[in-house]
Structures are given as structure tokens and as C-alpha cells.
Amino acid sequence: MSEAIARASETWDIIIAGGGNAALCAAIEAAERGAKVLILEGAPKPYRGGNSRHTRNFRCMHHGDLGPLVETYDEAEFFDDLIRVTKGETDEALARMCIRSSEDCLPWMQAHGVRFQPSLAGTLSLDRTNAFFLGGGKALVNAYYLTAQDLGVKVLYEAQVRHVGIEGARATHLEVEVDGVTRHFHARAFVLASGGFQGDIDWLARAWGESARNFLIRGTPYNRGVVLKDMLDQGARSVGDPTQCHAVAIDGRAPKYDGGIVTRLDCVPFSVVVNRNAERFYDEGEDVWPKRYAIWGRLVAAQPGQVAYSIIDARSIDLFMPSVYPPIAAGSIAELAAKLELPAERLRTTIAAFNAACRPGDFHPQRLDGLATGGLEPPKTNWARPIEEPPFYAYSLRPGVTFTYLGLKVDDRARVAGPDGPYENLWSAGEMMAGSILGQGYLAGFGMTIGTVFGRIAGQEAAAHVA
Amino acid sequence: MSLDVTLQTDPGAISSDPVAEARRQVEICNACRYCEGFCAVFPAITRQKVFADGDITQLANLCHNCRGCYYACQYTAPHAFDLNLPAALGAARAESWERFAWPGGLAALFQRRGTALAAALVLACALMFLAVAALPGGGEGFYAYLGHGAMVLIFLPAFLLPLAALGIGLRRYWSETGGGAVTLADIGAAARSAATLGNLGGGQGQGCNFEAEERFSDERRMAHHAVMWGFLLCFASTVSGTILHYAFASPAPYGFFSAPKLLGVPGGVLLTLGCAGMLVLKGKADPALGTPGRASGEWAFVWLLGGVGLSGLLLYGLRESVLTGPLLALHLGSVLTLFLLTPYSKMAHGFYRFAALLREAQAGRR
Numbered sequence: 001m002s003e004a005i006a007r008a009s010e011t012w013d014i015i016i017a018g019g020g021n022a023a024l025c026a027a028i029e030a031a032e033r034g035a036k037v038l039i040l041e042g043a044p045k046p047y048r049g050g051n052s053r054h055t056r057n058f059r060c061m062h063h064g065d066l067g068p069l070v071e072t073y074d075e076a077e078f079f080d081d082l083i084r085v086t087k088g089e090t091d092e093a094l095a096r097m098c099i100r101s102s103e104d105c106l107p108w109m110q111a112h113g114v115r116f117q118p119s120l121a122g123t124l125s126l127d128r129t130n131a132f133f134l135g136g137g138k139a140l141v142n143a144y145y146l147t148a149q150d151l152g153v154k155v156l157y158e159a160q161v162r163h164v165g166i167e168g169a170r171a172t173h174l175e176v177e178v179d180g181v182t183r184h185f186h187a188r189a190f191v192l193a194s195g196g197f198q199g200d201i202d203w204l205a206r207a208w209g210e211s212a213r214n215f216l217i218r219g220t221p222y223n224r225g226v227v228l229k230d231m232l233d234q235g236a237r238s239v240g241d242p243t244q245c246h247a248v249a250i251d252g253r254a255p256k257y258d259g260g261i262v263t264r265l266d267c268v269p270f271s272v273v274v275n276r277n278a279e280r281f282y283d284e285g286e287d288v289w290p291k292r293y294a295i296w297g298r299l300v301a302a303q304p305g306q307v308a309y310s311i312i313d314a315r316s317i318d319l320f321m322p323s324v325y326p327p328i329a330a331g332s333i334a335e336l337a338a339k340l341e342l343p344a345e346r347l348r349t350t351i352a353a354f355n356a357a358c359r360p361g362d363f364h365p366q367r368l369d370g371l372a373t374g375g376l377e378p379p380k381t382n383w384a385r386p387i388e389e390p391p392f393y394a395y396s397l398r399p400g401v402t403f404t405y406l407g408l409k410v411d412d413r414a415r416v417a418g419p420d421g422p423y424e425n426l427w428s429a430g431e432m433m434a435g436s437i438l439g440q441g442y443l444a445g446f447g448m449t450i451g452t453v454f455g456r457i458a459g460q461e462a463a464a465h466v467a
Numbered sequence: 468m469s470l471d472v473t474l475q476t477d478p479g480a481i482s483s484d485p486v487a488e489a490r491r492q493v494e495i496c497n498a499c500r501y502c503e504g505f506c507a508v509f510p511a512i513t514r515q516k517v518f519a520d521g522d523i524t525q526l527a528n529l530c531h532n533c534r535g536c537y538y539a540c541q542y543t544a545p546h547a548f549d550l551n552l553p554a555a556l557g558a559a560r561a562e563s564w565e566r567f568a569w570p571g572g573l574a575a576l577f578q579r580r581g582t583a584l585a586a587a588l589v590l591a592c593a594l595m596f597l598a599v600a601a602l603p604g605g606g607e608g609f610y611a612y613l614g615h616g617a618m619v620l621i622f623l624p625a626f627l628l629p630l631a632a633l634g635i636g637l638r639r640y641w642s643e644t645g646g647g648a649v650t651l652a653d654i655g656a657a658a659r660s661a662a663t664l665g666n667l668g669g670g671q672g673q674g675c676n677f678e679a680e681e682r683f684s685d686e687r688r689m690a691h692h693a694v695m696w697g698f699l700l701c702f703a704s705t706v707s708g709t710i711l712h713y714a715f716a717s718p719a720p721y722g723f724f725s726a727p728k729l730l731g732v733p734g735g736v737l738l739t740l741g742c743a744g745m746l747v748l749k750g751k752a753d754p755a756l757g758t759p760g761r762a763s764g765e766w767a768f769v770w771l772l773g774g775v776g777l778s779g780l781l782l783y784g785l786r787e788s789v790l791t792g793p794l795l796a797l798h799l800g801s802v803l804t805l806f807l808l809t810p811y812s813k814m815a816h817g818f819y820r821f822a823a824l825l826r827e828a829q830a831g832r833r
């Protein structure tokens with residue numbers, strides 16, 4: 001209580017809304033340039049760091065070995081990867097600037113306490129493109145908080161920014177709720193880095209439709225888009241599709257919020273997936289799972305009850321990374337149907353029709369093996385092997401939201417665009433503005449790249465503004 | 468091809484059974500793997516998909532409570548998964564030593580109750596006072612207080628019998644964790660790891676998070692190095708004395724420039740300072756991340772070990788004074804306690820840890 005009053009009565013050079021990766025990068029850069037910086041983190045200390053605490057790596061351009069990264073990953077290839085996932089929904093100039101800046105970020109991160117490790121067991125394919133954090137995103141967040149505090153940055157937890165006070169093209173103060181009391185915090189410049197709005201289920205339901213109430217949120221419940229909405233209401237310009245979110249198929253038993261990485265489920269390609277009516281609805285073997293898990297988020301979202309069941313038999317149980325939830329096991333398909341509360345007869349015929357459509361051939365779990373069904377609708381075009389050897393296993397699937405696309409429009413100096421050109425003293429970084437670059441789709445590790453690049457720029461620019 | 472998924476636990480089902488609870492947390496870690504680079508525990512976890520009881524015992528004994536994985540974990544309380552791997556593995560580890568110890572019951576007593584250890588110490592010191600008073604001296608230096616024959620009579624069995632008991636425990640460990648025939652390469656790998664306390668480096672030499680929360684620090688590794696090498700030097704000093712006595716017919720007392728003193732004095736200093744350092748660090752560390760229910764036994768053990776070092780130094784420093792007799796009794800009493808309680812106190816951890824490193828060397832090569 002007294003800390004909040006004391007902080008509110010001070011005059012700050014820069015106040016940063018949010019306490020994740022983007023906010024911390026901005027705080028460190030600004031403090032290193034001599035600015036007096038306050039971080040307002042809406043979450044309590046144990047949950048500080050938003051979605052950044054759930055991350056494991058960041059994507060980084062490099063020429064030759066760099067830190068844990070091997071070989072070369074150049075701008076052209078990085079940009080091609082981005083174009084492929086976003087289908088062109090990106091701002092090329094901003095994207096290229098971000099890609100080019102990523103190379104400098106890795107040594108900067110190391111110099112500010114982040115430690116890297118070789119790519120994790122089971123993720124070898126990423127050892128050229130993505131640098132993994134030792135201990136994951138929470139370790140990164142911890143390191144940045146320590147660095148920032150050593151630089152004199154002050155942090156107030158459980159400080160929810162409700163409103164950005166703006167006069168003309170200048171922000172004057174933030175209205176912040178701490179301990180149930182609303183206080184005004186004054187500064188000469190502000191950085192907004194408080195993430196997307198996926199934590200606000202009502203907003204999701206308004207944007208996406210009522211079915212969004214059944215979605216699970218993979219990350220923090222504290223990113224509720226309060227600052228984003230406030231800025232948009234005041235005429236700030238937006239980017240990104242306001243109705244869309246990035247959702248992947250995760251284990252349906254995951255907690256509503258903050259389930260993070262462990263709710264991942266990798267069995268779909270080796271399974272038959274049915275909906276609540278025990279009917280198949282999509283080709284489970286279309287491609288390797290890392291290229292399909294996002295599509296499956298949307299597919300499951302479109303099913304009745306926003307739920308599906310992935311069913312395998314004894315031969316496939318050892319083919320994928322362990323799931324944190326034990327499979328539901330049964331000696332027969334009928335017993336499995338009972339346990340899953342699916343129509344038993346319907347499930348039996350679905351599995352029987354699938355099994356009958358499987359054709360002989362070689363099964364190769366590690367690559368697209370072309371082992372496809374014949375005359376089945378929808379087909380399964382790889383790894384189609386009959387589900388026939390008990391025990392049978394099932395995992396439930398639900399859409400898990402990673403982030404929302406709607407964000408603030410910024411320029412290449414991370415300045416927020418207002419109704420009549422950029423605001424004079426408002427910058428934004430991270431998920432809150434990522435829609436400019438990631439208009440749709442997702443490129444693993446790019447969220448942290450965007451946050452680091454734009455967070456650093458925002459911190460530098462804000463510090464220059466107040467200097 | 469098939470996998471015994473019945474071993475898998477529901478990640479939300481927090482258990483009061485140490486093995487079941489450690490298994491629940493280890494399964495969550497195996498689905499996450501973010502901490503892979505911290506220590507040997509995580510690479511060992513990723514080699515498996517399900518974990519039998521013996522696997523949990525092995526993982527628990529590979530962990531040395533550096534706490535890196537706790538501060539890095541996104542699933543610690545108040546998250547529903549309530550991860551606290553250092554405490555969970557600590558509980559499974561302490562419980563395994565108590566299960567393996569022979570005779571049963573003693574380890575549970577001395578690990579859980581510092582007062583029991585203190586009582587044993589008082590008893591042992593009283594015995595030694597009695598021995599010094601009642602038994603004839605014979606010779607120079609402290610042999611004037613307690614003759615060589617009497618010392619051998621007391622300390623030879625006090626040294627060998629606990630070692631035999633410990634052997635039984637280690638055999639049980641080896642069979643529960645499915646160890647095979649030990650090769651020289653295994654011993655080499657384990658010895659390297661133990662001598663450098665490699666795992667205490669936090670994976671990249673940054674140290675651990677024992678006493679400074681999220682900050683890395685090398686202090687615990689330094690303190691532990693001092694304790695371990697101090698103890699080994701003291702032990703070597705005793706061995707060198709024995710060799711001098713029997714092989715060279717040169718009984719104590721020895722001058723400063725003799726093997727027993729050149730080994731023993733620095734050893735005693737290291738042991739004493741190391742234990743003092745451990746006590747300071749322990750005082751700063753968050754007890755909620757330590758082994759639940761064993762803090763009292765651990766504290767008492769470090770005091771005992773430090774007491775052995777300090778009393779030995781004092782004995783040497785105050786030789787041929789009025790205090791020599793009482794100090795001799797105190798020193799011998801604490802050494803006696805340390806030896807006798809080796810299988811039942813925290814002292815056992817060194818042996819089990821070495822066994823775990825051996826087992827890991829075997830598993831890692833496969």
C-alpha cells in the first residue's frame with residue numbers, strides 16, 4: 001500500500017505498462033541510458049512476466065555459429081519462412097528490420113543475464129533457427145528483473161493500468177489500480193507492453209463467437225487487453241484481425257489458464273480424431289505435427305462443444321513425446337466409447353470404416369510415409385495404420401489460445417500511431433503491436449524476437465525523448 | 468514398442484507419498500524439458516517416458532538441491548501443478564536412504580531429529596571422557612591420555628561396522644535402480660563428476676540458486692568443496708598416521724612437517740570453514756525448497772561435522788595443556804558419533820550420490 005503511494009507521488013522519466021519480455025527489454029535499455037524507470041506489472045510477483053514466462057526460445061538471424069545456434073540462418077530464409085506462415089500478411093519493412101535486428105539481440109540478451117542451452121531433446125530440427133533459454137522463459141524473465149533492478153528500475157506488482165491519459169498527441173499519465181484504489185502515475189514518456197486480450201474470455205467470445213468460451217488459454221490470465229482497448233477507444237490506430245486468435249490443439253484436460261507447454265499433445269498424426277458425435281472431420285496425417293497443430297486448433301474449435309478425441313492403439317503409444325496427461329485406456333473400442341461418453345455404435349463404425357480403408361505399406365513415424373487410406377472421406381494421407389491392437393488409448397483435444405492478433409500500429413521506431421500521426425511520447429512493444437508483423441499464422445520463436453527488438457527500440461527512443 | 472502407461476499420474480493429483488509425488492512432478496518436467504541444461508537429472512528424465520519406483524529413486528539421488536529448476540519453473544505455486552522439484556526429489560531421496568538403511572528405523576530417527584544426533588554426541592563424548600579417565604594411557608602426546616591399543620579397540624569397529632551397514636544400503640540402492648556390473652569407465656566418469664562437483668555448477672558454471680533466490684551464486688559449491696576436500700584431507704591424515712605407526716614404527720605425536728599434520732591441519736581448517744559456510748548459506752536458503760521434514764537432522768549433521776574439524780584443530784593448537792584431556796574426549800566423541808552415524812545421517816548422501824553418478828554413467832552410455 002505505502003509503496004504504491006510512494007511510487008505514485010514520484011515523477012518518472014518513463015513508465016512501462018506490463019512486465020513481460022518486451023517491457024523488460026525497454027526498461028533495461030532506458031535505464032542504461034540514465035532514465036528513471038518504473039515498471040507497472042499487473043500480475044502478482046509469482047506470475048510476473050506474462051506469456052514470456054512460458055516461452056522456450058527465440059528465433060534469430062545469424063551468419064555462422066552464434067551462441068547455441070549452428071550454421072547460418074539469413075535474412076532471406078527468415079523472411080521466406082515468415083511469408084509462408086503469414087501468407088503475406090506482414091509489413092515487409094518492419095518485418096525485415098526486425099529480422100535484421102535479431103542478430104544483435106542474442107549477444108545483448110547474454111550480456112543482460114539470459115543464458116542459452118542447446119536445443120532441447122526432441123527439438124533438434126530447431127537448432128539452426130531458434131536459440132533456447134536455459135531454464136525457459138521464466139529464467140529469462142528472472143534474469144531481466146535482476147538486471148533491471150540492479151540498474152535502478154523500480155517495479156510495482158499487482159498494478160493494473162486502466163487508462164492512458166492523453167492530451168492531443170501527448171500522454172500525460174496512467175490511471176492505475178493498485179490495492180483496489182485508482183491512482184495517477186505521471187511520467188514524461190510511456191511504453192505500452194501489456195500483451196494481447198486473450199485473457200478476457202468475454203472479449204474473445206464477442207470477437208470469435210460464443211464457442212470461444214470453451215477455449216483454453218495457454219498463457220497468462222493477466223493479459224486482458226485493458227490498455228489495448230483503452231488506446232483503441234481513444235483513436236489509436238490498430239493492426240491485425242480483431243476477430244482472430246492463434247489457437248492450437250492441446251490436451252482438453254489442461255487448466256483454463258497458464259497450462260503452458262506441457263499441455264501439448266503430439267499424437268494426432270498417428271491417430272484417428274473424432275468429434276463428440278464419434279465422426280472424423282479432417283485428414284489427421286496431412287503433415288508433420290509442428291506444421292499442423294495450429295490448423296487443428298481451428299478445426300477443433302469448429303466442432304460441437306469445441307472438443308475432439310484422438311484415438312490410437314497399443315502400437316502407437318510409444319511414438320510421440322510423452323503427454324503430461326495419462327491416456328484414457330480401454331480394452332475395446334466399446335469400452336473406450338463408454339469412458340469418453342461417445343456414441344459407442346457410431347465410434348465402432350467410424351473406426352471400422354477407417355480400418356477397412358487402410359492399405360498395406362511401410363509405416364515410418366519419422367517422415368511423411370504416404371501410407372494413405374483409400375476411398376475414405378476425409379482421407380488420412382500419411383501414417384494410416386488400422387486402429388486394432390488393444391489396449392486402445394484416447395486423449396481429448398481442445399483449442400488452446402496462444403495470443404490474439406489485434407494490436408497497436410507502430411512505426412519502425414516503435415512509436416504508437418494515433419489518429420493524426422504518431423504520439424509524441426508513447427511507444428509500444430511485444431504482443432501488443434505484433435500484429436503489424438504477424439498478421440496471421442505463427443512462426444515459432446518469433447514472438448520473443450518481436451518483443452526483444454521492439455522493446456529495446458522503445459526503451460532507447462523513450463530514453464532519448466526524456467534525455 | 469508398448470509402454471506401461473499405467474505408471475503415469477494425473478498432473479493435478481498431488482500426493483503425500485514421496486515417490487508418487489516426485490513421479491508426478493518428473494512427468495510434468497518430461498513434458499516441458501525447459502530445465503534440461505541445469506543438471507544431470509533432466510537429461511536422465513528425457514531418456515524415459517514413464518518412471519518406475521527405482522527410476523524415481525535414481526533421479527532423486529542425482530539431484531543435489533541447487534534449486535535452479537525451482538526458480539526457473541513456470542508451474543510453481545500458486546499454479547495448480549504446484550511444482551517444487553527440489554523439495555519433491557529431496558523427499559524421495561531422504562526417504563530412499565531411510566528405506567535402504569540397515570538396520571531399519573535408525574536413519575529415519577537421525578535424519579529427522581537433530582536432538583537424537585545431539586544425544587548420540589553427548590553419549591559418545593561421555594564415553595570418551597570415561598575412557599580417558601578409566602583406561603590407561605601409554606605413550607606420548609594424546610596417547611598419554613588414551614593408549615593406542617584402546618583407540619584401535621574403539622575406532623576400528625566404529626569405522627568398519629558402519630561401512631558394512633552402508634554397504635548393505637548401497638546394495639539395496641543398486642538393485643532398486645537396476646544397476647549393472649560396474650566398469651572402470653563408470654567409475655572414472657562418476658569420480659570426475661564428484662571431484663569437481665560438476666553438477667553444482669548449474670550447467671554453465673554460473674553456480675546454483677541455493678541461497679540467493681533467482682540470483683546464481685557459486686558459494687554453495689565453494690563451501691561444499693571445502694567440506695568435502697577438508698574431510699578427505701582429515702581422513703588421509705588419519706590413514707597416513709596409521710601407515711607411519713605400523714609400517715614405519717613411528718607413532719604419534721608428529722611434528723608439523725609430517726604427513727599427518729600437513730594433511731590434517733589444512734583439512735581441519737577447510738572442514739571447519741566449509742561447515743561454517745554451509746551453515747550460513749543454509750540460514751539464508753528458503754526452507755520450503757529443502758528436503759521436507761529433515762531440516763533438523765541436516766542442521767545437526769553440519770554442526771557435528773564442523774565440530775569434528777574444530778575440535779581436531781583445537782586439540783592440535785592446545786596440545787600439552789590442561790585442556791588436552793577434555794578436548795581429546797570431545798574430539799574423539801564427535802569422531803565416534805560421525806563414524807557410527809554414517810549410514811543413518813546426512814553423511815550417507817556422499818555414498819548414495821556417488822552410486823547415483825555411477826548409475827548415471829551406465830545409463831548415459833546406453
Ligand SMILES: Cc1cc2nc3c(=O)[nH]c(=O)nc-3n(C[C@H](O)[C@H](O)[C@H](O)COP(=O)(O)OP(=O)(O)OC[C@H]3O[C@@H](n4cnc5c(N)ncnc54)[C@H](O)[C@@H]3O)c2cc1C
Pocket residue numbers: 017018019020021022023040041042043048049050051052053054055056057058059159160161162193194195196218219220222223224225226227259260261401402403429430431432444445446447448449451
Ligand atoms: C504457452 C506459450 C508458449 C510460447 N512459447 C514461445 C516461444 O517459445 N517463443 C516465442 O517467441 N514465443 C512464444 N510464445 C509467445 C510469446 O509468449 C509472446 O510472443 C511474448 O511473450 C510476448 O511478450 P510481451 O512482453 O509482449 O507479453 P507478455 O510477456 O505476455 O507480457 C505482458 C505483460 O503485461 C502485463 N499486463 C497485462 N495487462 C496489464 C495491465 N492492464 N496493467 C499492467 N500490466 C499488464 C502482464 O501481466 C504481463 O506481465 C508462447 C506463448 C505461450 C502462451
Ligand code: SF4
Pocket residue numbers: 135136495496497499500501502503536537539540541542550552
Ligand atoms: S522444473 Fe518446471 S520449468 Fe523446469 S523442466 Fe520441470 S516443469 Fe519445466
Ligand code: SF4
Pocket residue numbers: 502505506507508509529530531532533534535536537552553556
Ligand atoms: S534442484 Fe538443481 S540438481 Fe535438483 S533437479 Fe533441480 S536443477 Fe537439478
